[in-house]
Amino acid sequence: MKKHPEIQEATRRNFAEALIALCGTEPIDAVSVQELSERAGYNRATFYRYFGNIYDLYGYTEELVLSAVKKEVLAFYRERSFDTDFVESFSGLYSRWAPYLGLVLDDLGSPRINRIISDFIRDFCLANGLPADDVELEYILDMYISCVLSAINKWRRDDRGLPYERLGALIKGLLTEGVLSQLRRYSAPGA
Secondary structure, eight states: OOOOHHHHHHHHHHHHHHHHHHHTTSOGGGOOHHHHHHHHTSOHHHHHHHOSSHHHHHHHHHHHHHHHHHHHHHHHHHHSOHHHHHHHHHHHHHHHHHHHHHHHHTTTTSHHHHHHHHHHHHHHHHHTTOOTTOHHHHHHHHHHHHHHHHHHHHHHHOOSOOOHHHHHHHHHHHHHHOHHHHHHTTSOTTO
């Protein structure tokens, strides 16, 4: 008897949740299939019915998280104002996806993440009536995404305690006013 797709997807997600929980305390290379299966509430055989190894699960988890975030970001740009709603939206995304950040951001620059970012740029252009084949627009959006991801990645490694709401406001300022404008706030008068 074949399981329903909803049950299969729930099982995959349970394994993803277990991986995220374990990667919060130890590197992925130290996570065993046995430990992961126990954490997810299954046995090793169930794990191997769904994934070939932990790295298959890792890839699934990245895709799951980034696809969900992409969907939320695209919806934000269709329904809300960047100028007035960015920090609120950023805070909401952070609070929903914080446990996944380490797993995804530690893999920045990988071919899989680069493909997902390229897909996001294409989908963003299509969703907003922008030309999907404009090379300059692609650079602009790539810089936008890189700026946001870089700032979040630096922030999560920094132990000085900048609240995520303040990080969202800082990112918004960098995007709307530009880096040079933000730097001028710190330069000495008359410099």
